[in-house]
Amino acid sequence: MLNYDLAQIFYEIADFLDIEGVAWKPQAYRKAARTIENLQEDVEEIYNEKGIKGLLEIEGIGQALAEKIEEYIHTGELKDYSKLKKSLPKGISELLEIGGLGPKKVAVLYQKLKIKNIKELEFAIKKNKVAEMPGFGQKTQENILAGIQLHKHGTERMLLGEALPIARQLVSELKKLKEAQQIEIAGSLRRKKETIGDIDILISSKNPVKVMDKFTSLSYVKRILAKGPTKSSVYLSSDIQVDLRVIDPKVFGAALQYFTGSKEHNIKLRGIAQNNGYKLSEYGLFNKKTGKLVAGKTEEEIYKKLGRQYIEPELRENYNEIELAKDKKLPKLVELKDIKGDFHMHTIASDGANTAEEMALAAKKFGYEYIAITDHTKYDRIANGLNEKEMLEHAKRIRDLNKKIKGIKIFAGAEVAILADGSLDFPEDVLKKLDIVVASLHSGFKQDKDAATKRVLKALDNKYVDIFGHPTGRIIHQREPIKFNMPEVLKLCKERKVLLEINSSPSRLDLKDTDIKQAIDIGCKFVIDTDSHAASHFYGLEYGVATARRGWATPDHIVNTKPLNQLHRYFRKLKL
């Protein structure tokens, strides 16, 4: 995929042009970068199929940028980009990553103080040089220094599964205020992105000052970045930024819509508002001519006025949802309450924390109708994987649990390792004695694309494999997804009726949203599993469901929304 590299280059060009003080072009480059980054197809394929014309069809790509993409496809280089890189020093774009520093200030620092990177900036601050610059001052200098510290601390985004509990705790604290009316989480957290940059919370209240005072004095607030009557920003002791906005109850829906984003979704929606004689902002939808408020109390009425059905937050990424909403063609997304079971979990037999019985009882309490217990196999020694004999004995004990525990069906399965050559860790005569087989990659993540594709295709061609577990093997912030040919593997899954797992573990979320969308287009089916290693992990199911929703999945795409008596349609060996 050239998309990622090209997008990064366009972003960097935008930064360079910004520092040079060039107007408007940076926005155009950034817009193009965002579009390319989010594109489903590879720009190189588009170019190979339709040439420059195909590139021009992409939103935000005109003649000049299309030619640049063409140049990059042919030569792997961009002359204009190289030129810019030569004229400005290398570290300069990292200066823009520091909070409080934008292109104008960076330009001043570079031109007047010859500052080219963070190190030189720190040195200049120590000598008090920065405060003396025009437009700067003592306070600005301090803020830049604090920004440098934060930048060093790591700008890594927080996992959805880490941020959501923190946000919910804040919400419950703020709910105690009698001045607070409605209160909602907004931003990427409401859209349930896999990682979150900061937490956005909206409150409607007629007494903003009181709300802000309470918020900024919460015990886990470490530093106040800004405090005003409508907006305050703080850093928590857990090093995450929280923005709180106080909204007039009359336009709470408009604010919620605006602050939920995404940016791309909102830009598109504003354009539609403009074309229809409206102006849309966080303060409501206004008639452009009369200036009169026409909608704002709820999100629903805003979308309705703009001729759209309501769009779920998880879909608001400008992936065609605004167009489909016009014809009321958006899918009815799967919900947490639709999920009736779980096909992937571990016990103390391998690397889990609870016994099979404890897991089954907890699963029943959680509301599941059925589960499969799927411990590791012998190749995964580090996870205390079971050999064939141990697994079959384990399976018998699991099946026997059904006599003891009523009100939940317990299947005996295994999470079988896919070996480097694509063979499975257990022979077929053992696999066929298990109710459910999850096949997963736990090694060889550095294989090249061809080898990995062959390996996965061979493994999934085994007629006893029911589920492809956490397919890409990625661990967010830690391990890249394994590089196999995704469309080819998805096609095989469809043909062989292998179910794709959407793994709910917050650091996996694998398949991820965009892969799920692609798999749906190809015609695949899924299961949403928790991969629980302890009874408490069932509560992570909501992250898997959120990811499925971001991938446009409906209940019909997800096999574990089906009742127990229909499961035999999706699993070959299941005896009910």
Add this chain to the structure above:
DNA sequence: GCCGTTTTCGGCCCGACTGTTTTCAGTCG
């Protein structure tokens, strides 16, 4: 640099907060 039911030229999302300056530019989301 992009784009067009206001436009092939002249716009480009828009409002809050901060700090420096003293009426506003820069930054952020």
